[in-house]
Amino acid sequence: xxxxxxxxxxxxxxxxxxxxxxxxxxxxxxxxxxxxxxxxxxxxxxxxxxxxxxxxxxxxxxxxxxxxxxxxxxxxxxxxxxxxxxxxxxxxxxxxxxxxxxxxxxxxxxxxxxxxxxxxxxxxxxxxxxxxxxxxxxxxxxxxxxxxxxxxxxxxxxxxxxxxxxxxxxxxxx
Amino acid sequence: xxxxxxxxxxxxxxxxxxxxxxxxxxxxxxxxxxxxxxxxxxxxxxxxxxxxxxxxxxxxxxxxxxxxxxxxxxxxxxxxxxxxxxxxxxxxxxxxxxxxxxxxxxxxxxxxxxxxxxxxxxxxxxxxxxxxxxxxxxxxxxxxxxxxxxxxxxxxxxxxxxxxxxxxxxxxxx
Numbered sequence: 001x002x003x004x005x006x007x008x009x010x011x012x013x014x015x016x017x018x019x020x021x022x023x024x025x026x027x028x029x030x031x032x033x034x035x036x037x038x039x040x041x042x043x044x045x046x047x048x049x050x051x052x053x054x055x056x057x058x059x060x061x062x063x064x065x066x067x068x069x070x071x072x073x074x075x076x077x078x079x080x081x082x083x084x085x086x087x088x089x090x091x092x093x094x095x096x097x098x099x100x101x102x103x104x105x106x107x108x109x110x111x112x113x114x115x116x117x118x119x120x121x122x123x124x125x126x127x128x129x130x131x132x133x134x135x136x137x138x139x140x141x142x143x144x145x146x147x148x149x150x151x152x153x154x155x156x157x158x159x160x161x162x163x164x165x166x167x168x169x170x171x172x173x174x
Numbered sequence: 175x176x177x178x179x180x181x182x183x184x185x186x187x188x189x190x191x192x193x194x195x196x197x198x199x200x201x202x203x204x205x206x207x208x209x210x211x212x213x214x215x216x217x218x219x220x221x222x223x224x225x226x227x228x229x230x231x232x233x234x235x236x237x238x239x240x241x242x243x244x245x246x247x248x249x250x251x252x253x254x255x256x257x258x259x260x261x262x263x264x265x266x267x268x269x270x271x272x273x274x275x276x277x278x279x280x281x282x283x284x285x286x287x288x289x290x291x292x293x294x295x296x297x298x299x300x301x302x303x304x305x306x307x308x309x310x311x312x313x314x315x316x317x318x319x320x321x322x323x324x325x326x327x328x329x330x331x332x333x334x335x336x337x338x339x340x341x342x343x344x345x346x347x348x
Contacts, residue, residue, distance in 0.1 A: 010187070128295070
């Protein structure tokens, strides 16, 4: 069994926004996907140890900003390799408060979605949050960054808490 | 609310294989995604009206062949716009019976996975099947076809039973 096959799966790159009262946070995710068209529903897989998980559990809402291909690595690093428990990830970042009261991140976003959670699925280390779309907007005509592009062209790496982390993966900088 | 934002989500393109006794079937899907790394687990969203849904429900196994970028449209059309109830989609197609007894489709595949379902999530029109990986193999070094590439370069369309179908979508041939 060659788990490098999992590297061949196609994904985009997203910043997931969440809030709990006045506290706001965001994190990188690559597993955002539409699951039904009627009603428009998406799902996202979030590690249970993440602050964003705690916030989505508390408020039942999340946003997803879809990153375009030219997103600089430091922007992704800020949201992907730090915890909102240690630093304020929103410092210096351009965002607005969405209809859901969660932050919508506007830098390098080609579109964004907002969703209200209708179902939580416990899948062990992660929860899949299934959310009904309550707001959506296209911001630019740019292509979304694919996870493959992030790895192969940008030479980006995957944190251990990601669903798609594979120990000893090629090209990692960790 | 502009649901064209959903078109910006990134996906790959896959043929999902399933069986029920001696009967074999396959269908196109774009929503295959890894949800945990330990143990390696993937999920796929399948329309309840599809024959593949009936087969996965019956046997609790599925395969996913990851299509490479140069996959010809007629190959996708055979699996995506026909029902295994009407035609034998496997006629003239190169496949093998996997460890799960479901068919693994080898034409135009850059890698494949086999999974045993550990959880079904009812999400209305679709079921999300969550499967533990029991077999995986990389077949070629090709890039996977992205859903965006399928739409924009190949000018492919989306059937109404897909999770990502959007009525009146641009560029559709239906």
